[in-house]
Amino acid sequence: MFKLFLFTISFLSLFSSFAFAKDTETSQDSVEVYIIDSYIPPELPNTFRLSFLTSAPSKSRVVIEEKYDYPVSDTLAENHDINIDLTDLKFKSRNVPFIIFVEDSLGHKYQSERFEFDIPEEMKLEEESNFLLLCLLGGTVFLVPSPVYVVAKDDNYFSLTKEIPLVMIRSGGYNYPFGYFSVEYSHIFEAPVNNLMRLGYKHIFEVSGIEYISTGINGFTNFNGFNGVSPELSIGLFEIANTFTLYTRYRFNFKPGEAGSEFHEISLGLYSGFFTFYF
Numbered sequence: 001m002f003k004l005f006l007f008t009i010s011f012l013s014l015f016s017s018f019a020f021a022k023d024t025e026t027s028q029d030s031v032e033v034y035i036i037d038s039y040i041p042p043e044l045p046n047t048f049r050l051s052f053l054t055s056a057p058s059k060s061r062v063v064i065e066e067k068y069d070y071p072v073s074d075t076l077a078e079n080h081d082i083n084i085d086l087t088d089l090k091f092k093s094r095n096v097p098f099i100i101f102v103e104d105s106l107g108h109k110y111q112s113e114r115f116e117f118d119i120p121e122e123m124k125l126e127e128e129s130n131f132l133l134l135c136l137l138g139g140t141v142f143l144v145p146s147p148v149y150v151v152a153k154d155d156n157y158f159s160l161t162k163e164i165p166l167v168m169i170r171s172g173g174y175n176y177p178f179g180y181f182s183v184e185y186s187h188i189f190e191a192p193v194n195n196l197m198r199l200g201y202k203h204i205f206e207v208s209g210i211e212y213i214s215t216g217i218n219g220f221t222n223f224n225g226f227n228g229v230s231p232e233l234s235i236g237l238f239e240i241a242n243t244f245t246l247y248t249r250y251r252f253n254f255k256p257g258e259a260g261s262e263f264h265e266i267s268l269g270l271y272s273g274f275f276t277f278y279f
Contacts, residue, residue, distance in 0.1 A: 030110045031054050031055050031056050031058050031102050031104050031108075031110045032054065032055040033052055033053075033054055033055075033100050033102065033112040034052055034053040034054075034055075035050075035051075035052045035115060036051040036052055036053065036081075037049055037050065037051045037081075038050050038051075038052075038098075038115060038117045039117055039118075040086070040117065040118070040119060040120060042120075045120050045122050045123065046085060046086045046087045046123070047083050047084065047085060047086065048064075048083070048084040048086055048117060049081075049082075049083055050062060050072070050080075050081065050082050050083075050084070050098075050117075051079075051080065051081035051082075052080050052081075052100065053078055053079060053080070054077075054078050054080065054102055055078075056078070056104050056105075057076035057077060057078055057104070057105060058073070058076060058077070058078075058102040058103055058104050058105075059073055059074060059075065059076060059077075059102065059103045060072040060073045060077075060080045060100060060101065060102045060103075061100070061101050062082065062084075062098055062099070062100050062101075063098060063099050063101065064084070064089070064096060064097075064098045065091060065092070065096055065097055065098070066097070066099075068089055070082060070084055072100075076104075076105055086119070086123065090125070091119060091123075091125055092125065092175075093125065094118055094119050094125065095116050095117075095118060095170075096116060096117055096118070096119055097114050097115070097116050098114075098115055098116070098117065099111055099112055099113075099114055099115070100112040100115075144162075144270075145160040145161055145162040146160070146161050146162070146163070146267050146268060146269035146270070147159075147160065147267065147268060148160065148161050148186070148188075148265050148266070148267040149265070149266045149267070150188055150191065150263055150264070150265050151263060151264040151265075151266075152191065152262075152263035152264075153260050153262065153263070155191075157188050157189055157190060157191045158188075158189050159186055159187060159188040159189065159191075159265065159267075160186070160187050160189075161184055161185065161186035161187075161265075161267065161269075162184065162185050162186075163182050163183075163184040163198075163269065164182060164183050164184070165180045165181070165182045165271075165272075165273055166180070166181050166182055166183055167180060167181045168180040168181075168273050171204075175206060175211070175212075176204045176206055176211070176212050176236075176245075176273075177204060177273065178203070178204065179201060179202055179203040179204055180201070180202055180204075180273070181199075181200070181201050182198075182199075182200055182201075182202065183197070183198070183199055184197070184198040184199075184200070184218070185197055185198075186198065193222050193226050195222055196220045196221070196222055196226075197220065197221055197222075197223070198218040198219065198220040198230065199218065199219055199220075200216055200217055200218030200219065200230070200232075201216060201217060201218075202214045202215070202216035202232075202234070203215050203216065210235060210236060210237060210238075211236030211237065211238060211239060211245050211247075212234075212235075212236040212245075213233070213234070213235055213236070214233070214234040214235075214236070214247075215231075215232070215233055215234075216231070216232045216233075216234070217229065217230070217231050217232070218230045218231075218232065218251075220253065226255060226261075227255065228253055228254050228255035228256065228261065229253075229254065229256065230251050230252060230253040230254075230265075231251070231252055232249055232250065232251035232252070233249070233250050233251075234247050234248065234249040234250075235247060235248050235249075236271060240270070243272060244270045244271065244272045245270065245271040245272070246268070246269075246270060246271075247268070247269055247270075247271050248266070248267070248268055249265070249266070249267045249268075249269065250264070250265070250266055251264070251265040251267070252264055252265075253265065
């Protein structure tokens with residue numbers, strides 16, 4: 001009986017070791033992608049050349065600007081390369097993003113980080129096909145103020161405000177910048193303090209399902225002793241003409257150290273970086 005017990009324990013230990021080894025063997029880390037070349041050669045200005053290595057034999061495809069999908073390797077390989085004709089493609093920016101998707105021998109699927117390649121000046125961007133219209137729309141957004149509903153301690157007011165993005169910080173994405181600095185003028189009708197100038201910074205987080213969520217902080221003044229701070233939260237709802245974004249914004253304003261100076265703002269506006277400097 002004791003020998004049978006020892007045999008059973010030994011068998012179970014051996015089985016567990018075999019199962020663990022098999023599980024360790026079949027599981028693996030994600031397949032890594034190593035870019036070798038990703039560029040448009042001067043002699044072929046409409047061709048994107050892409051080559052890369054994978055850390056394990058894999059099938060692969062590349063998706064450019066989240067809408068152009070091209071198979072690269074239909075069979076398992078570690079070396080991958082493709083030449084893509086860009087003649088009929090339209091891009092929003094000269095910094096074009098792409099993501100590589102791979103599938104290993106076990107059917108596990110992975111994706112790379114977001115990469116970019118630059119398109120030459122000879123190629124027209126999507127919005128350049130109707131540049132005059134975009135300039136007119138951009139000028140309209142630049143001039144038209146945003147309506148604001150103001151809730152203060154003593155009463156509620158209507159306000160018009162105009163925000164002008166001054167400098168934007170580029171991001172790895174292509175739709176929106178990492179963040180931007182802006183100047184803003186607000187007129188609050190019939191309020192005790194009705195003219196405010198703001199200078200602030202907004203930080204943008206791109207979110208699936210909507211355009212973005214933005215947090216920001218501003219300093220404001222009426223140049224007559226009413227100086228304060230206004231944190232804010234904006235939600236980019238949807239794009240208009242692939243150039244502007246309709247957003248809604250909540251902002252809390254207060255003068256530090258002065259009770260009763262607080263007031264709230266809820267607004268709708270159009271965001272555009274059309275006339276803004278980037279770095």
